[in-house]
Amino acid sequence: MGYELSKEQMNEILSQLKEDYLIYAPKCFQDGGRFSDTDCIRYGEINKIEEIVFDKKAEYSFKEVLLPISQTLFYFTEDSVKEADAPKQGAIVFLRSCDLHSVKRLDEIYLRNGFSDYYYQRLRERVVFVLMGCQTAFDSCFCVDMGTNQSNEYDMSIDRSENGYQLDCKSNQLEKLLSQYATNNLSVTPAYVTETKTRVNIPSNLSYQIGNSNMWREYDTRCINCGRCNFVCPTCTCFTMQDIFYTDNEKAGERRRVWASCMVDGYTDVAGGASYRQKNGDRMRFKVLHKVLDYKERNGYHMCVGCGRCDDICPEYISFSHCINKLENGMKEVMEHE
Amino acid sequence: MNKNEYIPFLSEIVEVIKHTEIEYTFRMAYDGEVKPGQFFEVSFPKYGEAPISVSGIENGCVDLTIRRVGKVTNEVFEKYVGDKLFLRGPYGNGFDVDDYKGKEIVVVAGGTGVSPVRGVVDYFAKNASSRKDMSFIAGFKSKEDILFEKDFEFWRESMNVVLTLDAGEETKEHKIGLVTKYIPQLKLKEVKEAVAIVVGPPAMMHFSVLALLELGLQEDNIWISQERKMCCGIGKCGHCKIGNQYVCLDGPVFRYTQGKHLVD
Numbered sequence: 242m243g244y245e246l247s248k249e250q251m252n253e254i255l256s257q258l259k260e261d262y263l264i265y266a267p268k269c270f271q272d273g274g275r276f277s278d279t280d281c282i283r284y285g286e287i288n289k290i291e292e293i294v295f296d297k298k299a300e301y302s303f304k305e306v307l308l309p310i311s312q313t314l315f316y317f318t319e320d321s322v323k324e325a326d327a328p329k330q331g332a333i334v335f336l337r338s339c340d341l342h343s344v345k346r347l348d349e350i351y352l353r354n355g356f357s358d359y360y361y362q363r364l365r366e367r368v369v370f371v372l373m374g375c376q377t378a379f380d381s382c383f384c385v386d387m388g389t390n391q392s393n394e395y396d397m398s399i400d401r402s403e404n405g406y407q408l409d410c411k412s413n414q415l416e417k418l419l420s421q422y423a424t425n426n427l428s429v430t431p432a433y434v435t436e437t438k439t440r441v442n443i444p445s446n447l448s449y450q451i452g453n454s455n456m457w458r459e460y461d462t463r464c465i466n467c468g469r470c471n472f473v474c475p476t477c478t479c480f481t482m483q484d485i486f487y488t489d490n491e492k493a494g495e496r497r498r499v500w501a502s503c504m505v506d507g508y509t510d511v512a513g514g515a516s517y518r519q520k521n522g523d524r525m526r527f528k529v530l531h532k533v534l535d536y537k538e539r540n541g542y543h544m545c546v547g548c549g550r551c552d553d554i555c556p557e558y559i560s561f562s563h564c565i566n567k568l569e570n571g572m573k574e575v576m577e578h579e
Numbered sequence: 580m581n582k583n584e585y586i587p588f589l590s591e592i593v594e595v596i597k598h599t600e601i602e603y604t605f606r607m608a609y610d611g612e613v614k615p616g617q618f619f620e621v622s623f624p625k626y627g628e629a630p631i632s633v634s635g636i637e638n639g640c641v642d643l644t645i646r647r648v649g650k651v652t653n654e655v656f657e658k659y660v661g662d663k664l665f666l667r668g669p670y671g672n673g674f675d676v677d678d679y680k681g682k683e684i685v686v687v688a689g690g691t692g693v694s695p696v697r698g699v700v701d702y703f704a705k706n707a708s709s710r711k712d713m714s715f716i717a718g719f720k721s722k723e724d725i726l727f728e729k730d731f732e733f734w735r736e737s738m739n740v741v742l743t744l745d746a747g748e749e750t751k752e753h754k755i756g757l758v759t760k761y762i763p764q765l766k767l768k769e770v771k772e773a774v775a776i777v778v779g780p781p782a783m784m785h786f787s788v789l790a791l792l793e794l795g796l797q798e799d800n801i802w803i804s805q806e807r808k809m810c811c812g813i814g815k816c817g818h819c820k821i822g823n824q825y826v827c828l829d830g831p832v833f834r835y836t837q838g839k840h841l842v843d
Contacts, residue, residue, distance in 0.1 A: 262591050314585050320663065322586055353816030355828040359583035449822060479817030482810050484627040496585075496627070501816065508818060509843070511808050512648050512691075515780070517843040525619065527843070535823035 242309060242416060243429030248406040250422045251290040257418060258333060259288070262369065264308050266335035267299035282479070284334075293335055295401055299380045300357050300462040300554060302475035303336045307347060307364050311483075311499045318493045321553045325495075331367030335399065337550040339382070340432055341372055342389035350478045369412065374400035374432030381549030383439045383562050389546040391433040422558035437477035439549060441562050445535050446576075451530070454571035457522035460564075463557050464521035468502030470528070470551035470561065477545050479503060503528055529564055586666035587622055593640055593660055598726045601647040602691075603656060604634060607664065609641040614673030616804055616832045619643060620810025620812045622656055622665035629727075630809040632831070633669060634694035635701065641669075642755050644694040644726065648826055661737075670812035671831050674699045674802070675774065682774045683711040683767055687758050688720045689779025689789045693726050695804050695831070696778050700772035713738040718758040718783070720745045753822075756782065762790035768804045778804040788835060801835035
């Protein structure tokens with residue numbers, strides 16, 4: 242059902258929701274940017290609807306709500322283990338269509354690829370998604386080519402309007418709350434873009450042979466394997482186990498999992514000192530093919546959702562979308578040398 | 580709610596077998612179903628977890644052969660019989676001995692790669708009638724690096740065993756040279772039907788498989804096992820992914836026809 246609500250009404254609703262939920266949305270962290278005197282737009286808890294940044298892209302995705310950067314799994318002493326408690330509150334996440342599509346990817350890995358993940362599942366079951374409509378695409382977005390520009394998988398949608406906010410609600414629970422404030426019943430369709438400035442073309446003949454192309458060698462020197470592209474990506478899901486022991490009592494500690502990056506040294510190290518993919522270009526190849534080749538072979542659709550954050554964040558100005566567009570020539574090159 | 584796969588269980592160390600200065604086998608109490616080539620995530624105190632393949636299965640016990648390769652595994656080497664370790668698993672597909680029954684078998688393994696195949700070799704040493712001729716080529720760097728030395732005496736009774744060292748002097752027990760030197764010397768009766776298992780460092784596996792193919796074995800009859808950094812063991816952490824395969828879920832044992840396309 243569609244509603245139009247004023248700013249004041251929205252804030253009353255948020256304050257009611259805050260009793261049961263943590264509310265996450267892209268917001269502005271003043272002077273928190275990567276360069277001096279710049280702000281950072283990223284996810285954080287909000288109290289008021291005005292805090293949500295609608296006209297800029299969040300530099301980091303919402304994924305830390307479902308996959309905390311560092312997550313304690315359990316505590317242990319010498320002979321016993323105690324599972325870490327789940328957060329007491331659920332979460333409401335304001336996110337755009339590309340990010341909502343990435344939830345499907347996270348679910349694929351964490352709920353279906355082999356075992357179901359206990360810690361992910363217990364957070365996931367208590368997350369409500371609010372789709373933020375997109376009037377126009379940002380410069381680096383390429384969601385249309387990835388087929389992620391529109392989504393119906395939301396609990397509620399939100400678009401700014403002249404008089405406040407227009408909402409489309411699919412959740413019964415939220416509906417009850419909204420109907421207390423509803424000014425009228427509208428038919429609301431969340432805004433979505435149909436074209437983007439950045440375009441990508443994934444060649445239909447793309448295969449692992451692309452690994453033999455010289456195209457990757459450019460990244461050997463340009464890439465500094467900092468891993469930022471992985472950390473901003475809404476579909477990167479890797480982690481590493483880490484044990485922490487308390488300095489005051491070395492026999493007690495906790496096991497955590499922390500975000501990991503396939504671009505950073507140490508990712509593939511095995512016992513005895515061996516490792517795979519030492520060149521940065523090979524790591525780039527591994528990442529790119531995961532996003533646009535092997536994940537699809539396994540699950541039937543591409544992993545990349547075209548949010549373009551990896552392009553925005555790279556300190557060496559390496560563009561993932563440019564790289565995708567080089568794959569066609571790369572395939573020609575390796576086919577000629579067959 | 581589904582089971583929390585990350586919570587480990589305590590397992591008692593039943594026996595510690597010292598192979599070399601740096602490689603010990605910990606015989607751990609474990610009662611469930613397990614196959615050779617599968618692995619457990621072992622908690623190393625003050626470090627975290629590491630995947631260790633099952634090197635032997637005996638009533639109520641699994642053998643985990645662990646090499647002291649640095650700070651991370653040191654603490655385990657201070658553990659003794661009666662102490663306990665946290666484990667999770669078993670994970671991975673492992674070797675299915677049924678794939679090799681009734682056939683002529685070749686096993687080629689290098690270094691710690693002997694651990695995951697030990698269960699298979701042992702099975703067919705004890706059940707020699709369930710297979711045709713069998714050869715086991717095992718390579719180690721030096722005399723000091725040999726694992727499962729006592730087992731080799733037992734295995735020699737029922738199969739052709741080539742124990743080779745990278746360097747040194749040849750003796751009655753061991754030959755000198757890489758495993759690939761001894762593959763062409765194998766005398767197989769029905770090479771098209773024979774099956775092979777190859778486990779070891781990447782270069783060793785690559786050249787051993789080439790040598791076996793050269794000999795006339797069929798690609799479809801060769802199995803390999805991959806060593807990767809399996810942090811979670813359950814298809815989540817991503818470290819062990821090669822191409823579209825997760826070594827922890829789809830492997831670590833692959834048919835060569837499946838595994839040969841995988842590029843790291």
